[in-house]
Amino acid sequence: MSEIVAAEIQTTHIVDLARSGQRIDGRGLDDWRPVTVEPGFVKSADGSALVHVGASAVLCGVKLETGKPFGDTPNAGVLTTNAELIPLSSPTFEPGPPQPTAIELSRVVDRSIRAAETIDLTKLCVAPAEKCWICYVDLHVLDHGGNLIDTAQLAALAALTHATVPAKRFGVGEADYPLEVAHFPIECSFVRLGDRIVVDPTFEEEAAGQGRITVATDEVGNVVAMQKGKVGAFSPDEVVETVERAFQHGDRLRAIARAA
Amino acid sequence: MSEIVAAEIQTTHIVDLARSGQRIDGRGLDDWRPVTVEPGFVKSADGSALVHVGASAVLCGVKLETGKPFGDTPNAGVLTTNAELIPLSSPTFEPGPPQPTAIELSRVVDRSIRAAETIDLTKLCVAPAEKCWICYVDLHVLDHGGNLIDTAQLAALAALTHATVPAKRFGVGEADYPLEVAHFPIECSFVRLGDRIVVDPTFEEEAAGQGRITVATDEVGNVVAMQKGKVGAFSPDEVVETVERAFQHGDRLRAIARAA
């Protein structure tokens, strides 16, 4: 049986299940897989978190260094997010420079963090136009079991939430202090399976899906970022539906990320 | 019919025509296609020109920025020419780093501008060894209908001729002022078709040609640059013939570029 045929059969099966409100792993259409958050997993980072969402695992490490502010934002520090889809994590990833999927992943996570003003970048300024903190958020995908965006975003948020500014090490203060986190955006992704829209898709559901939509919400009722991805389309009503669902999941996940 | 056979038939046809003094588009052997020059096409550039030569179209944008002079020329500004053979412009161009053809294009255009001392680079010095203007000449090929070198060079010359030095924006002067252009080199390319040498070759004539030669002349009777390209050979007498013809075409094209 050719790969194409096999994939088609699996897609049909997954879509048929969804039509009757079911999923291959037994979840309901609006259920997440189990989520675990281990902050401080990596001692060499200034902040870190290992997040599992079902079979997916992403390790985020935050490092802070001093550097020069950008010319157009002399009073602000710099936040930069990078994702590596290392071939360890999936048979479909290859070594080499970041591919569009990795770039989209890092940019969508970055957008939620940035748009929500998670970190007040002006507080990362040390001396205007001279010196500031550069905050690197590095996402290391370890196991690709689907829904990497949400897994990675949760890891980034948890790593930032538990990060320390190494002021002493860089000679810009007497003591290290916790990085201040102002907002807590949570990204929540859905895929279309036929006429149904399911949350937190597995690897197989993503492959079978006809369009993905990611909605980032903050803790005070704002949508702060969205991204429609993959081949497929959503009606405005469907978009509004995913936004409602994202707000609900957001509250629960936010509690997990902050408590961990 | 294989591609190779088809190409051979077309080559034979083009060479046969040339033998009888004719060309596939009805021109004489020493005729250029229609030339149009639209300066100021791009407002975001400090100078720009869209040039059409027959079916070929090249957009040149000039941008000036302040920077540091090179160590060995502390009293001079910097001129740098870059060409992109973007895949939009021809089925034969591929995305990726510049290929030898793009590099040759930018270097041959750059050589004519530089050797003719088109811009007096010492006038781009702001503070010796400290600050100077860096003049970027970016060539964006939009449609590849043959003779890209001359089309691009004309676009570069026209864009420079109509460029403004953004002194105010960069805080090195009270007001912006026109970039001073000292000389007006014009490049003129030929290909060999059998025993005949035709000017301003089309895409098909370039493919059929047995050697290309480009001659850049200035407005005071100098040859300032030459480049033999492609597989093929020219006798010294033929070289001298192309130089004479290049001087004549140069005068006419120079008027078009400056008037535009």
Add this chain to the structure above:
Amino acid sequence: MSEIVAAEIQTTHIVDLARSGQRIDGRGLDDWRPVTVEPGFVKSADGSALVHVGASAVLCGVKLETGKPFGDTPNAGVLTTNAELIPLSSPTFEPGPPQPTAIELSRVVDRSIRAAETIDLTKLCVAPAEKCWICYVDLHVLDHGGNLIDTAQLAALAALTHATVPAKRFGVGEADYPLEVAHFPIECSFVRLGDRIVVDPTFEEEAAGQGRITVATDEVGNVVAMQKGKVGAFSPDEVVETVERAFQHGDRLRAIARAA
């Protein structure tokens, strides 16, 4: 006859010979091929040497420039070794970025030079944290007849031994002066052929070998670097044996490199 079969036959032949204490070029198992060292081969370098070991040829050029010390070693200059396996030197090398073999070559040569403290890097400091000498050791492989590591390392040592610090040219002194060389490490490589271990392998012996081991010794009785390479294994006793042999060859080769 397939290439694989041909290679197997040659391997068998080479291993059989070694079992009876013989080699394809008539040498004994512990004999080097003829070694010649031509220092000063390249006038544009501050130090250079062309070294032939049998059919292998490596040209090393040393250049010194002033630059900034690394942040963590403000009182030291910088030594950097680079090897290019240019496709001129072997049918098996391809153009492009350095491949693992070239990287291993440069790093193994660099390790012997660095670990032996061949150059006292603190003497390359001009002004602490401000200015220092950067010493580039560039290895240009011209002919790959086997045992490139030792050939290249000998070229590097000879080029450094005969190098001049261009103090006058860089305006940090009245006159140029010889680069001070404190130690004289020599690398010596072996390959396993069946149960025998032969020194200075040819290209064919390297292909037939089951493991390579390189030992760098200095002039005062220290092993300063080792590297096991290629598929294959060595017992600790065999390692100790190669160390003894490396000390003996080292003394003879060191004399050649310094005398040249």
Add this chain to the structure above:
Amino acid sequence: MGSVGAKEVPELLNAEGRRIDGRRLDELRPISIKIAPLTRADGSAFVEWGENKVMAAVYGPREVHPRHLMETDKAIVQCRYNMAAFSVDERKRPGLDRRSQEISKVITEAFESVIFTEEFPKTSIDIYIEVLQANAGTRCAGLVAASLALADAGIPMADLVPAVAVGKVAGRIALDLKKEEDNFGEADLPMALVPQSGRLVLLQMEGHLNRGELREALDLGVTGCREIYRKMREALRARYEAAGGAEEAEAAA
């Protein structure tokens, strides 16, 4: 949006409800379309939209390059969105940066959602978008130009794909932001619509919108897309009438 440490914010909306360039909140910038400006491409279009200038070209269906990307049951779609070095205020280094690669990806996926790729197995449909002059909304302008270039190339599609960005300016939802509005606005939401199905094939968003604002933004965007759709069909009709006319003239000659 919310550029940290940015300069003083201009007045983006005046007392009369007019925007910085005099437009109403639901008004588009002027759009002009030229079909088939290029000779080598299989299809092309040039769009001037406010102060944006965007060229798009389509090649294909043609051989897949590199070969290992070929799919046996359908055409692959490859879109490359690129900005000319001189298209923005500060010169951009040539080549695709991460932003351009992300935009290339979402535009590719938008078109894969409407092109009948299964009609051309083992081929590639290559879409090139070149931003020559940029002033906010270039990805939408690029989508519109590329959609017209696809039509010009005769690629079978479910529909044309109009696109527009909606934003939030001085606390109000506004259509089709220009550069100053985008820099100092509070949200940006580009979208692309398939008019016949009423579904969105591209949707991105960044900023702050509450539930009500989001609904309003989606509705305003859909209305804007439908207006652009009319302009796109008009341009194609004019082109084919001209071409048809020319052909008739030729036939009559």
Add this chain to the structure above:
Amino acid sequence: MGSVGAKEVPELLNAEGRRIDGRRLDELRPISIKIAPLTRADGSAFVEWGENKVMAAVYGPREVHPRHLMETDKAIVQCRYNMAAFSVDERKRPGLDRRSQEISKVITEAFESVIFTEEFPKTSIDIYIEVLQANAGTRCAGLVAASLALADAGIPMADLVPAVAVGKVAGRIALDLKKEEDNFGEADLPMALVPQSGRLVLLQMEGHLNRGELREALDLGVTGCREIYRKMREALRARYEAAGGAEEAEAAA
């Protein structure tokens, strides 16, 4: 070793012969092993060794990519050793630097020396080692993790490959250096052993050792490798007993 211009040297060995972390000269740091922590890989292992955290995964035997590397008479082995950007004190730029490429090469050659590659012609066995937290000895920790991942993937091998680094600290030969010892020590000698043959498949060295010290270092390293070998087999046994137990439980259910 001997970092030029480096900071003051800490006391690496006290009067009682104890090292900076209280270990004896011939003592290993604590090692903990987790087999099969990953779901997508064909085999995987996670090793915590002192303050190192290293993940390894194996894929294969599978199709060779890129194709031209395929060998008709055996499997190729491709190992990629990579350090996470945040695994070291000063952030490392993502991607393989020259050091990582060299380590990838010597580890590849070590495993090619024990894997029965001729059983899987025309395939690739891909080994990925990710250093998540580094504290000296990562290539050895990576070899141990990769060796266990190969076993977990069921790749036939002559033997497991334990590895350890030996060094010289305050003039004495010491087993399994940690970061401070590595930075200020006088020699570093990482090695990997095939226990059944007693031969070394990886051996590197840098620093200063005389003949006697070298012999001592080799002997101490072999002893250390044999201890690690025991831990590796123990971890695999525990894993398969647990798995077997689970299967029995399932069968009984």
Add this chain to the structure above:
Amino acid sequence: MGSVGAKEVPELLNAEGRRIDGRRLDELRPISIKIAPLTRADGSAFVEWGENKVMAAVYGPREVHPRHLMETDKAIVQCRYNMAAFSVDERKRPGLDRRSQEISKVITEAFESVIFTEEFPKTSIDIYIEVLQANAGTRCAGLVAASLALADAGIPMADLVPAVAVGKVAGRIALDLKKEEDNFGEADLPMALVPQSGRLVLLQMEGHLNRGELREALDLGVTGCREIYRKMREALRARYEAAGGAEEAEAAA
């Protein structure tokens, strides 16, 4: 030429019409040629020309790599001109810069114009030129070396390809510029001749030459090429006589 802001110009031509190194205007620098200095290449040559040292090697006809460049009706020619990092005063970063890529292209095209490529369809003829020490005129020295390496490799060609640069120094047309003349000269015109046809297969020029000077430069260059052609043939003859002599001696033994 005319380096902006460069140092004081030395006296390039003295009252007796002698140049900076004592040569007349139409005089070449000394040239010495070694055929087949390399063992691995199919053909090779080493040329010392004034203070230039250039090595060339030829491999082929051999399998095309990468495969997609293969042509079914002829051999492809691939020339790579490269400068060693230490070949110039200021260290050059390893790898092909834009200048080297352009030179590689024009040299490739020069040789494609004389090699009988149709005799070896589906193969590649690879030419490698390494500049080890540079002092103006390296592309011409490289062409000469590569031409001899092609002959040594037995590649069928219409003719050898001698090359030389002509320039303008202190207002006079001069043959074979050295570095100071090139830096402070007013024009540089490298060329390569096919002696039997009298045609040029490489021609570049930069600087200022009026019509008369250009004619003079071309003529002087052709004369220079013919002199180099004699030296090239002499070197090949000497090589084959030596080789032949050796073979006879072997046969007699």
